[in-house]
Amino acid sequence: MSRWDDEVDFVIVGTGAGGATAARVLSEAGFSLALVEEGRYLKPEDRPRELVDAMAMAVRGMATLATDSVVPMPLLQGKCVGGSTAINSGIVWRMPEDVRAEWASRWGLTGLVGEAMDDAYATIEDELGVGPTEAPIAGGNNLLMARAATQLGLPGKVIQRNARGCEGNGRCLQGCPVGARQSMEVSYVPRAIERGARLVTDCHVERVLLERGRAVGVRGLVRDASGSRRIEIGARRGVIVAASAIFSPLLLARSGVRHPLLGERFQAHPGAAIVGRFDEDVCMGFGASQGYEVPMRERGYKLEALSLPPDMLAARLPGAGRDWQTRVGELGRYAQWGGVVRMEALGRVRAGLFDGVSVRYEPTRADLAKVRDALLLVGRMMFAAGAKEIYPGIASMPEIVRSEAELVERMPIELARPDVHLVASHLFGTTCASADPSRGVVDEQLAVRGARDLYVMDASVFPTNLGVNPQHSIMGVVWAASKALAAREHARRAA
Numbered sequence: 001m002s003r004w005d006d007e008v009d010f011v012i013v014g015t016g017a018g019g020a021t022a023a024r025v026l027s028e029a030g031f032s033l034a035l036v037e038e039g040r041y042l043k044p045e046d047r048p049r050e051l052v053d054a055m056a057m058a059v060r061g062m063a064t065l066a067t068d069s070v071v072p073m074p075l076l077q078g079k080c081v082g083g084s085t086a087i088n089s090g091i092v093w094r095m096p097e098d099v100r101a102e103w104a105s106r107w108g109l110t111g112l113v114g115e116a117m118d119d120a121y122a123t124i125e126d127e128l129g130v131g132p133t134e135a136p137i138a139g140g141n142n143l144l145m146a147r148a149a150t151q152l153g154l155p156g157k158v159i160q161r162n163a164r165g166c167e168g169n170g171r172c173l174q175g176c177p178v179g180a181r182q183s184m185e186v187s188y189v190p191r192a193i194e195r196g197a198r199l200v201t202d203c204h205v206e207r208v209l210l211e212r213g214r215a216v217g218v219r220g221l222v223r224d225a226s227g228s229r230r231i232e233i234g235a236r237r238g239v240i241v242a243a244s245a246i247f248s249p250l251l252l253a254r255s256g257v258r259h260p261l262l263g264e265r266f267q268a269h270p271g272a273a274i275v276g277r278f279d280e281d282v283c284m285g286f287g288a289s290q291g292y293e294v295p296m297r298e299r300g301y302k303l304e305a306l307s308l309p310p311d312m313l314a315a316r317l318p319g320a321g322r323d324w325q326t327r328v329g330e331l332g333r334y335a336q337w338g339g340v341v342r343m344e345a346l347g348r349v350r351a352g353l354f355d356g357v358s359v360r361y362e363p364t365r366a367d368l369a370k371v372r373d374a375l376l377l378v379g380r381m382m383f384a385a386g387a388k389e390i391y392p393g394i395a396s397m398p399e400i401v402r403s404e405a406e407l408v409e410r411m412p413i414e415l416a417r418p419d420v421h422l423v424a425s426h427l428f429g430t431t432c433a434s435a436d437p438s439r440g441v442v443d444e445q446l447a448v449r450g451a452r453d454l455y456v457m458d459a460s461v462f463p464t465n466l467g468v469n470p471q472h473s474i475m476g477v478v479w480a481a482s483k484a485l486a487a488r489e490h491a492r493r494a495a
């Protein structure tokens, strides 16, 4: 009798951008797979309209996961089939050329970011229906930002998204109610299942089972309606860890993997946003959640329109009593645009008390200067587009600012960390890839050093952050690595 509850060629832990892409490639290369996911499998019709309900179902810790610092920074992570792609805006950016060049020259990752990545991009863009946000579903929040960019002569552009057939419901963050956004739970996960992959949900993988240094399977705890039970799934060819930049290093550490850089070099693109009130109807409730952007790469940040659901928007409005009620009565007249910053800060992830994790991360002075620069520009754009008042959300400034001159005058010369509410949803590092053993927990094939048949394929392998939205880069890197893995395994089978 087999010791395993199930046995496959590869076990993949996590079904987000990394895990689902590995499943897409390996299932089509003919390997049997088990995809093991801690969260639930939510279908488009299961996704609730209200943000709080949606977060309870799909976001880790109901969005309470945060850095362990004097001013905690929320870290948004999906916890459901599809991972963070199931709660993201479907924005698609190829990895910038300067990042590709740096990864090749400084980190020895040419095989991942060379031609293989171009091939991956072409296929992924075709399969996930990547295209520009179309005018009929752009919505007022995006169109207004486009007007502001034109007026100030900024390099704004319509966002490319993987949202085939988007109806402009403005509910990307809650989960697309019509399955238009091609997040992994409606695209690569079902595609792998069609090719025979098994999906195990509600299962927290406790450890990768290593025998004489070889990954032979995983042990997980399933918690579902029928109670809780332990399972073990055998992996004939290997285990792929794709549990995210926060949870992959913890799983490896629990499994006995040791490397000085495990959990180190945590990086992020934190962001902050400004809400503005206009005399015209904006109607954030209709349109692509994020359909317009202003890339300011040379200044280290990117500005994006980001629509909020009504409950969150109401909570973001200033004032109290009748004053607040009056503002809430005009809920259709607000816009929200934010800045996402490519920060230089390096943090660390360790086991901790809250959700089993502790994340140390502090933006540097230079990082905060970029946040200031970005928010100042967002505020100027709002006034250029006709805002009557804006709410900068900076603690040392007035809650309400009524002109560009007031904004410039009252903006602190230097932002202190408690001044600004930062949130991070693009997370990297912690099992860094490098051809140099002293600089990489995993090698250039994403294989874990010091173990056999154990791989990491998610954002945690990124040696640096990017300055652009990361999903497509994660998928491109993982695609290239899994193609190469499939080729090696086919050769091993033939030998």
Ligand SMILES: Cc1cc2nc3c(=O)[nH]c(=O)nc-3n(C[C@H](O)[C@H](O)[C@H](O)COP(=O)(O)OP(=O)(O)OC[C@H]3O[C@@H](n4cnc5c(N)ncnc54)[C@H](O)[C@@H]3O)c2cc1C
Pocket (backbone or CB within 6 Å): 013, 014, 015, 016, 017, 018, 019, 036, 037, 038, 039, 076, 077, 078, 079, 080, 081, 082, 083, 084, 085, 087, 088, 089, 090, 091, 092, 093, 173, 203, 204, 205, 206, 242, 243, 244, 245, 247, 248, 251, 425, 426, 427, 457, 458, 459, 460, 469, 470, 471, 472, 474
């Ligand atoms: C709100 C939000 C908006 C975003 N918007 C965009 C965007 O528009 N465009 C873009 O490019 N990027 C966006 N991102 C970022 C992008 O979604 C992530 O960078 C990407 O999904 C990360 O991929 P990953 O595979 O590393 O991890 P994830 O996609 O987070 O997947 C990890 C999975 O592993 C599971 N897991 C963790 N631990 C275990 C365990 N022990 N056992 C079993 N399963 C486990 C998790 O539940 C999760 O499902 C956004 C992210 C968020 C949160």
